[in-house]
Amino acid sequence: MPTRIAVAAIVLFSLLSAGRFVFAPVKPFRPAGLPLPQYEKRFEKLRKRLPQRGVVGYLGVGWDSRYRLPAYYATQYALAPVVVENSLEPELVVGNFAAPLDPTTTTWPANLFPVQSFGDGVVLLAKRRN
Amino acid sequence: MAGLASAILCAATGFVLISLAWPKGSGLRSDLLLKVSFCVGCGLGLFSFLYFLSLMFSVPAKTLAGLEVVIFVLLSVLLWTRNHNGHNQSFLRNRANTSTGFLGQILAAGFTLSLIGALYRCGKELAANPQGTGWDAFAIWNLHARFLFRGGEHWRDAFSGLIPWFHPDYPLLLPASIAHFWTYLGRETAAVPAALAFAFTFSTVALLFSAVSVLRGRNQGLLAGVMLLGTPSFLRQGLSEYADVPLSFFLLAAIVLLILAGRVPQSNFSLLVLSGFMAACAAWTKNEGLLFLAAFAVARLVIPAPWENWAIWLRQMTPLAATIIPILLLIAYFKLAVAGPGELFSNSQIMLQKAIDPSRYWMIARWFLKDFLGFGGWFLMPGTLLIIAYATILGKHGEASSRTGAATCAWALVLTATGYFAVYVITPYDLRWHLMWSLDRLFMQLWPSVLFLVFVTVRAPEPATALGCPAPESSE
Numbered sequence: 001m002p003t004r005i006a007v008a009a010i011v012l013f014s015l016l017s018a019g020r021f022v023f024a025p026v027k028p029f030r031p032a033g034l035p036l037p038q039y040e041k042r043f044e045k046l047r048k049r050l051p052q053r054g055v056v057g058y059l060g061v062g063w064d065s066r067y068r069l070p071a072y073y074a075t076q077y078a079l080a081p082v083v084v085e086n087s088l089e090p091e092l093v094v095g096n097f098a099a100p101l102d103p104t105t106t107t108w109p110a111n112l113f114p115v116q117s118f119g120d121g122v123v124l125l126a127k128r129r130n
Numbered sequence: 131m132a133g134l135a136s137a138i139l140c141a142a143t144g145f146v147l148i149s150l151a152w153p154k155g156s157g158l159r160s161d162l163l164l165k166v167s168f169c170v171g172c173g174l175g176l177f178s179f180l181y182f183l184s185l186m187f188s189v190p191a192k193t194l195a196g197l198e199v200v201i202f203v204l205l206s207v208l209l210w211t212r213n214h215n216g217h218n219q220s221f222l223r224n225r226a227n228t229s230t231g232f233l234g235q236i237l238a239a240g241f242t243l244s245l246i247g248a249l250y251r252c253g254k255e256l257a258a259n260p261q262g263t264g265w266d267a268f269a270i271w272n273l274h275a276r277f278l279f280r281g282g283e284h285w286r287d288a289f290s291g292l293i294p295w296f297h298p299d300y301p302l303l304l305p306a307s308i309a310h311f312w313t314y315l316g317r318e319t320a321a322v323p324a325a326l327a328f329a330f331t332f333s334t335v336a337l338l339f340s341a342v343s344v345l346r347g348r349n350q351g352l353l354a355g356v357m358l359l360g361t362p363s364f365l366r367q368g369l370s371e372y373a374d375v376p377l378s379f380f381l382l383a384a385i386v387l388l389i390l391a392g393r394v395p396q397s398n399f400s401l402l403v404l405s406g407f408m409a410a411c412a413a414w415t416k417n418e419g420l421l422f423l424a425a426f427a428v429a430r431l432v433i434p435a436p437w438e439n440w441a442i443w444l445r446q447m448t449p450l451a452a453t454i455i456p457i458l459l460l461i462a463y464f465k466l467a468v469a470g471p472g473e474l475f476s477n478s479q480i481m482l483q484k485a486i487d488p489s490r491y492w493m494i495a496r497w498f499l500k501d502f503l504g505f506g507g508w509f510l511m512p513g514t515l516l517i518i519a520y521a522t523i524l525g526k527h528g529e530a531s532s533r534t535g536a537a538t539c540a541w542a543l544v545l546t547a548t549g550y551f552a553v554y555v556i557t558p559y560d561l562r563w564h565l566m567w568s569l570d571r572l573f574m575q576l577w578p579s580v581l582f583l584v585f586v587t588v589r590a591p592e593p594a595t596a597l598g599c600p601a602p603e604s605s606e
Contacts, residue, residue, distance in 0.1 A: 002523045003523060003524060003591055004233075004591075005523075006519060006520045006523040006524065006591075007233065007237070007353065007520075007591050009511070009516060009519070009520075010353055010356065010357060010516055010517075010520055011236065011237065011240040011353075011356055013360065013508070013509070013510060013511040013513075013516055014240070014244065014356045014357055014359065014360025014361075014513070014516075015240060015243065015244060015356070015360060016360075016509045016510060017360045017361065017362055017506075017507070017508045017509040017510075017513070018243075018244045018247050018248065018359055018360045018362070019247065020362070020509045021247075021251060021362035021365060021366070021507070022247035022248070022250060022251045026254050026255050026258045026259075027258075027263075028258055028259060029259045029261070029262065029263045029264070031265065031268065036261045036268060037261070037320075052284075053281070053284045053287055055290075055292060070265070070269075073265070073268065073269040073273075073295075074268065076269075076273065076293060077268045077269065077272070077273050077276070080273055080276040080277050080280055080281075081276065081277050081280040081281040081282075081284065081285075081287050081288070083287060083290045083292050083293060084293070085292045085293070086293075086294065
């Protein structure tokens, strides 16, 4: 009898756990507030404009604190094999704005100037040479 | 089409390799499900090593593909010449392997229901999130794969120290496997990591079910399978495209093969060699796998009590070492010459300070206890308590032939868990944060192997009579 109870308990509780998991809603994964493929699309044109390899900087602006770091990693994911360094030191810097840019109100860091805007808040910046 | 052909080639090479290691005289179709459940992992392990070597020596993709076909053909010819007189006789199988009576029907129904549910959920999840469901999937594993594939001759850029939290020292089995299939396809697709996640998850389930069935009867195998499928976190982790479930597969495979090796004549070392290969694949999957490999080697060196018979001990250790050492050298080359430094062992003085802080031990112990009851995401009743209750009620199986193997495997797992504990003690990260984000996954890595060991060492719910083995101590 105890054997049967033990077997029944394993089957019953395992099925209950499995059932709860199977019927739980599937959540789309949105690391930076957007599904990853959609996020990557924003960088498609920029990727073609960047060199085949090398290091670029990163400037993330306007991201909610919970998305700030994931947005950086998702940008690196989109732009690989170019290494995206989370700093403004490299010659080229990827600007990643949470909202589309308004050219009349956008201000850039003093040592950078915009090279090209790719829409959707993605812009390529370069170091200003004195 | 190229993707399907490469997947078939990989699995088929794994199958041929497994079949070559199977005891002589057994036919290709003997223990078929067990062999099939090994083959994906085995093929992927082999192909990822070959892919890494091809990167190291700048071998063109077409040459690599040709080389893999040649390896497959050579192994197949070897298998054919060895097996053409073989019968479909299993040297491993327990006689009580058929599910009989009401109990068998209930268990089969429960297993089928869980399996269908899991397949349905996995299909839905992977369709919604083909690029994984977690941070590590895109920020580490699939990103490493992209660097390898997109980087061409500059693939070493993947190990840049400029990307924080990128873990350049993480081993390459998963990224290399993904990049390898992309190379075959000639393009990137999220379907590849998704398919690998699916393959590893269900290979682990199939391996657990088939190995326990072969060793302890089908009912026991079904129970083990139901238990694993009824662990929601296992399926969730598997679909997340993290490396924890692939690692759990290789741990289980190494342990299963070690137990099976104890069932064949002592002159046959092929299963032992394959067990070493799987343990080495674990080390090539995640850094925790390196810890397991060390624990596995120590347990294997000490448990069989070498001082009782040095000659046999040496005969067994030589082929095992001959498999593990070359792979370890490759991993060492990767760690020392290619990957950046790891983050865990960076400052010995701080590590020492942490090691003598008792509050850290207490905190880790409390987290271990808490997660022991909750890591599986079970509903109502923790699976760990269920399994303890089940083992207590049914009692130990008295088969002497598997005792040394089971003790070796149990010690390997205990040593691995102890190693996890020690790493938390010296971790450079915030301890609470580190425990919160990783401990459940570490437990999950060990869970299929623990289930296997429990179900092969406790008595089956129905009396089982093993082929060529003593009967259990007592029956129901």
